[in-house]
Amino acid sequence: MRLHTLLRYGAYPTIFGGAAAFVLIWSSLELAPWPAFALVALAGLFAIAVLERAQPFEADWNQDHKDTATDAIHVLVNLAMLSGSAYLLHHLAGWVPTMTLWPQSWPIALQILLAGAILDVSLYAMHRLSHHVGWMWRLHAIHHSAERLYWMNGERRHPLSALLLAGPGLLTAVLLGAPAAVISAWLTMLAVHLGFQHANIDYSLGPLRRWIGGAELHRWHHRRDYAEAQVNFGEFLLIWDWLCGTRFDQPMPVQADDVGLNEPFPQGYTAQLVWPFIVPQRS
Numbered sequence: 001m002r003l004h005t006l007l008r009y010g011a012y013p014t015i016f017g018g019a020a021a022f023v024l025i026w027s028s029l030e031l032a033p034w035p036a037f038a039l040v041a042l043a044g045l046f047a048i049a050v051l052e053r054a055q056p057f058e059a060d061w062n063q064d065h066k067d068t069a070t071d072a073i074h075v076l077v078n079l080a081m082l083s084g085s086a087y088l089l090h091h092l093a094g095w096v097p098t099m100t101l102w103p104q105s106w107p108i109a110l111q112i113l114l115a116g117a118i119l120d121v122s123l124y125a126m127h128r129l130s131h132h133v134g135w136m137w138r139l140h141a142i143h144h145s146a147e148r149l150y151w152m153n154g155e156r157r158h159p160l161s162a163l164l165l166a167g168p169g170l171l172t173a174v175l176l177g178a179p180a181a182v183i184s185a186w187l188t189m190l191a192v193h194l195g196f197q198h199a200n201i202d203y204s205l206g207p208l209r210r211w212i213g214g215a216e217l218h219r220w221h222h223r224r225d226y227a228e229a230q231v232n233f234g235e236f237l238l239i240w241d242w243l244c245g246t247r248f249d250q251p252m253p254v255q256a257d258d259v260g261l262n263e264p265f266p267q268g269y270t271a272q273l274v275w276p277f278i279v280p281q282r283s
Contacts, residue, residue: 102177122169
């Protein structure tokens, strides 16, 4: 019981907090983010995967639903895109004309938080649009087609949907003059957080669940009924859901068979990439 409680309340602050601490220290030393940040993200995701076996939220979600191989490809492709974006930002710094509005004199931790806020509010807006604009939903539906929630679901996305979600916030931060290392630092932390947001771990954020988008609340966003899933859009902070009236919580947890879509969905990676372009638009 003590170990269960320790893992339940200590998993997120230990793993996410450890990754964040490494990123902050590394950034403060002005060391190159590549490939260190990519390795930190991978280490965090590996730790989450191990904890899923040790303390699952739903035992059935640890079983292969004929989706593991496809999800692994999604993870590899989208983490490669994420790492590639960080790499390009680092090497293109100085080549892209930007404004001089970024507070370069701020401590590095505050700069990372500012970049995170810009990216997070943009992700909320684009995420919500992806549920209400027909062609965007068809791309985003891949993410919601999962019949179980576990660590790889955080990157189960159509590459075009990933670009649509992250692009506006990244572009805004870059144009404002945010250093590439600052953006890379936040993206690394976000990758670990998204692993937790979809993790099949019986864990809790305690009172922080009101403000941080952990799995406890995000599982409601993956409910099978489309109308009921229009809640808890926040990728990291839930403050945007509070302000826009889309935050939802209740004591009863989501049931194992209540996630996914109410329509057939292909299982193969290539078929999933093609699906948005052949399925009829939602009426």
